[in-house]
Amino acid sequence: xxxxxxxxxxxxxxxxxxxxxxxxxxxxxxxxxxxxxxxxxxxxxxxxxxxxxxxxxxxxxxxxxxxxxxxxxxxxxxxxxxxxxxxxxxxxxxxxxxxxxxxxxxxxxxxxxxxxxxxxxxxxxxxxxxxxxxxxxxxxxxxxxxxxxxxxxxxxxxxxxxxxxxxxxxxxxxxxxxxxxxxxxxxxxxxxxxxxxxxxxxxxxxxxxxxxxxxxxxxxxxxxxxxxxxxxxxxxxxxxxxxxxxxxxxxxxxxxxxxxxxxxxxxxxxxxx
Amino acid sequence: xxxxxxxxxxxxxxxxxxxxxxxxxxxxxxxxxxxxxxxxxxxxxxxxxxxxxxxxxxxxxxxxxxxxxxxxxxxxxxxxxxxxxxxxxxxxxxxxxxxxxxxxxxxxxxxxxxxxxxxxxxxxxxxxxxxxxxxxxxxxxxxxxxxxxxxxxxxxxxxxxxxxxxxxxxxxxxxxxxxxxxxxxxxxxxxxxxxxxxxxxxxxxxxxxxxxxxxxxxxxxxxxxxxxxxxxxxxxxxxxxxxxxxxxxxxxxxxxxxxxxxxxxxxx
Numbered sequence: 001x002x003x004x005x006x007x008x009x010x011x012x013x014x015x016x017x018x019x020x021x022x023x024x025x026x027x028x029x030x031x032x033x034x035x036x037x038x039x040x041x042x043x044x045x046x047x048x049x050x051x052x053x054x055x056x057x058x059x060x061x062x063x064x065x066x067x068x069x070x071x072x073x074x075x076x077x078x079x080x081x082x083x084x085x086x087x088x089x090x091x092x093x094x095x096x097x098x099x100x101x102x103x104x105x106x107x108x109x110x111x112x113x114x115x116x117x118x119x120x121x122x123x124x125x126x127x128x129x130x131x132x133x134x135x136x137x138x139x140x141x142x143x144x145x146x147x148x149x150x151x152x153x154x155x156x157x158x159x160x161x162x163x164x165x166x167x168x169x170x171x172x173x174x175x176x177x178x179x180x181x182x183x184x185x186x187x188x189x190x191x192x193x194x195x196x197x198x199x200x201x202x203x204x205x206x207x208x209x210x211x212x213x214x215x216x217x218x219x220x221x222x223x224x225x226x227x228x229x230x231x232x233x234x235x236x237x238x239x240x241x242x243x244x245x246x247x248x249x250x251x252x253x254x255x256x257x258x259x260x261x262x263x264x265x266x267x268x269x270x271x272x273x
Numbered sequence: 274x275x276x277x278x279x280x281x282x283x284x285x286x287x288x289x290x291x292x293x294x295x296x297x298x299x300x301x302x303x304x305x306x307x308x309x310x311x312x313x314x315x316x317x318x319x320x321x322x323x324x325x326x327x328x329x330x331x332x333x334x335x336x337x338x339x340x341x342x343x344x345x346x347x348x349x350x351x352x353x354x355x356x357x358x359x360x361x362x363x364x365x366x367x368x369x370x371x372x373x374x375x376x377x378x379x380x381x382x383x384x385x386x387x388x389x390x391x392x393x394x395x396x397x398x399x400x401x402x403x404x405x406x407x408x409x410x411x412x413x414x415x416x417x418x419x420x421x422x423x424x425x426x427x428x429x430x431x432x433x434x435x436x437x438x439x440x441x442x443x444x445x446x447x448x449x450x451x452x453x454x455x456x457x458x459x460x461x462x463x464x465x466x467x468x469x470x471x472x473x474x475x476x477x478x479x480x481x482x483x484x485x486x487x488x489x490x491x492x493x494x495x496x497x498x499x500x501x502x503x504x505x506x507x508x509x510x511x512x513x514x515x516x517x518x519x520x521x522x523x524x525x526x527x528x529x530x531x532x533x534x535x536x537x538x539x540x541x
Contacts, residue, residue, distance in 0.1 A: 161364050164334045169381035170354040179377065183368050260368050260409055 050230045058234040066216070066238050073204055073215040076132060077246065080139020081200040085193065088144050092151030093177075113145045117203070121210035135207040135215070142203030143196035150192025154185030187261070190254040197246045201239065216242075279346065280307035281465050282331065282433065287340035288490075289326050300326050302490035303340065311463045315476035317522060318486025319531045324469040327491070328437050331467065332356060344433070354382070357426025357464075359439035363418040365410040365425075371397065372406040375425045382429060389428060396424040400454050416447035420454070427458065434459075434466040441471060448472075449507060452479055460504055477518045478505060485525050494525055 032052045038044070039051040046054065059066065095102040117138060124134035158181045166176050208217020216235050223231035284306040291298045300323035308314050316324050329335035331342050333353040342349040357378075365374045375393040379386050397406055400420040410418055419439055426434060436455075440448045452475060459466060459479075470476050476483045477499055485494045499518060501509055509515050 159362075159364065161360050161362065162366070164329065164332075165358060165360065165364050166377070166381055167334055167352045168332055168354060168356060168358045169378055170352065171381040175381060179381070180366065183366065258368075260370075261411075 047227050047229045050233055054230060055233040055237055058230050059237045062231075062234065065219075066234065069214065069216050069219045070238060070242065072132065072135070072212075073208065073217065074242065076135035076139055076204040076207070076215070077197075077200050077242075079132070079136045080203060081143050081197055081246075083136065083140045084144040084147050084196055084200070087140070088147035088192075088196075089151050089189070092148050092155060095148070095152050096155040096181075109145065109148060112141065117141055118206055118210070121207055124207065125211040130211055130213045135204050135212065138207035139200045139203035142206070143200040146192045146195040146199065147189075148192075150195070151185060151189045154188025154192075155181055157188065158184040187258060190250070190258070193250050194247060194254070197250050198243060201243045201246065205239070281310040281312075281344065282306070282308040282467070283343040284327070284331065285341045285343065287327070287330055287337045287342065289323065289330065289335070289337050290490075291326075299490035301330075301337075302492055304492050305340075306484065306493065308465060308467060310465055312482065313459060313466045313468070313480045314482045314484060315468045315470055315480040316484050316486055317470055317473055317476045318491060319488050319526070320471065322486050322489050323491040324486060325437055328358075328435050328467065328469055332358060332435055353433075355431050356433040356435055357429070357431045359419070359422050359426050359434070359436040361438045361441050363410075363415075363422040363439075365418055365421055367410055370407045370409055371402065371413070371421045371424075374410070374421055375428050378425050378428050384429065393424060393428050396427055397421070399458065400424060414447075416443050416451065419443065419451060423451075423455070423458075427462070427464075430462075432465060434464045436466065436468040438469050438471065440475065448475070453507075455479065456504060473519045473522045474510060477501075477515060477522070478509060483518070483522065485522055487529055488531060494529060495522075497522065 036051050036053060039049060050058075091105065095105065120141070121134070121138060124137055128134040128137070162180050162184070163176055166180055171179070204215070205217045205220075208215040209221060212218045216239060220232055220235045223229075223235065284304060286303045286305055287301055288299070288303055289301040291300055304327065306314075316327070318324055326335060330337045331344075331349070331353075333342070333349040333351050342353075344353055344355075365371075366377065369377065372390070372393055375396070376386055376389060379389040379393075394406060397403065397420075400423060402417060402420055402424075405413065405417065405421075410421075413421065422439065426436075440451045443451060456479060468476070468479060480499050483497045483499060485497065486492070487494045497518065501512070501514060
């Protein structure tokens with residue numbers, strides 16, 4: 001089974017060192033160049049589509065404006081996502097341990113997910129005003145579902161033999177949860193966190209779009225009203241950067257927490273597919 | 274082999290029926306077994322005949338519908354913890370090194386982990402895994418994982434070993450080696466051991482007694498005392514007496530209508 005992982009792994013590693021990390025940069029550069037060249041070639045007016053070089057210049061010359069407006073957005077993302085984790089994970093745990101609870105909340109959970117949250121946003125403003133609270137709630141609502149679902153999948157995927165093993169060692173429920181069930185669930189839970197954090201950015205933006213007096217979403221709406229397409233693009237640029245930063249922060253945390261697992265063994269052994 | 278003392282493990286008229294969505298599947302029917310202190314007993318039988326369920330019932334990890342299990346003169350209610358279990362898939366936790374997996378046994382029992390480190394390392398040495406203490410399961414072969422699991426079953430020095438087909442997924446050479454190691458450790462510690470296996474040879478080679486099980490709902494078809502001197506080496510397998518036992522067991526299975534010969538196992 002572990003015949004010669006070293007030789008095969010080194011082949012794929014060499015491939016990685018040569019190409020893998022440059023590949024996304026090359027792709028991005030090619031796309032941006034095409035965009036830049038077409039805008040210049042066809043003389044597209046800036047209020048329709050600004051060239052990427054203009055967008056980048058705008059992003060960094062007006063950084064102070066963007067920085068100030070990004071603070072409320074960042075706060076809403078962090079608080080909303082944090083709340084989704086803090087509420088979603090315990091709900092998932094209860095759902096796994098209690099069949100009654102699972103059946104009770106399942107319908108509500110799915111309703112909350114299929115219901116278009118954009119439709120709720122105006123209500124939130126009626127109820128909670130224009131401040132931070134409606135944004136946090138919207139972010140929470142949108143990022144909550146993948147966390148619950150993936151945590152339930154992870155917590156339920158524990159091997160029954162593993163639980164029997166620790167019970168034969170005299171372990172109680174609590175020990176079995178901390179030492180076996182939770183570690184089993186972590187890879188799947190991180191999957192949910194990664195989906196949720198990208199949703200969280202969207203959630204905050206939706207809330208700011210519908211009604212808010214600050215934030216990048218608010219700036220976006222203002223700029224669009226003034227036909228200031230360049231600012232719209234600059235905001236989008238910053239949002240992309242923020243999205244990436246949050247996503248990779250979660251992934252970095254995942255890599256740290258799961259550092260000892262032999263994941264990607266299929267790739268390391270060159271199993272293909 | 275007759276002992277006047279009460280058997281260490283007594284299984285009394287145990288029955289177990291599983292409920293699937295459509296039907297009731299009787300797995301064990303009024304089964305009784307006695308295992309004496311220090312005895313090595315194997316259960317051999319066709320796949321899915323309820324041997325694993327029986328092991329779990331003995332360990333108190335599964336409730337019987339009827340009947341009782343008595344260990345040390347006391348009825349087993351809930352998990353019986355003075356034992357070590359070995360499973361077919363080793364059941365090592367992926368995120369723990371070999372040593373940490375062995376010491377899980379100690380942590381769960383709230384015993385002093387530091388003191389047992391040396392015991393665990395010594396066991397690893399005994400099964401030929403010197404220098405593998407800090408390896409993670411994904412860095413080990415199937416046989417190595419089973420050896421670590423065996424160390425985990427032994428580290429707290431339990432009275433009883435329950436081995437549920439621990440070598441079923443291993444190749445023949447590794448399996449012989451594992452049997453050899455197991456015999457050596459057993460001779461040294463004389464634990465009371467119950468082994469579930471599909472391999473008639475393995476059962477005869479390792480055991481003091483082989484219980485031949487019927488297909489589901491399972492019961493003991495025959496209780497065969499294995500009278501071969503110990504320590505046994507692999508040469509024993511060519512001994513006419515050894516072959517007499519294996520041939521006899523095979524004939525019992527044929528009479529029981531177990532057409533699938535027991536030594537043909539699932540691949541892996």
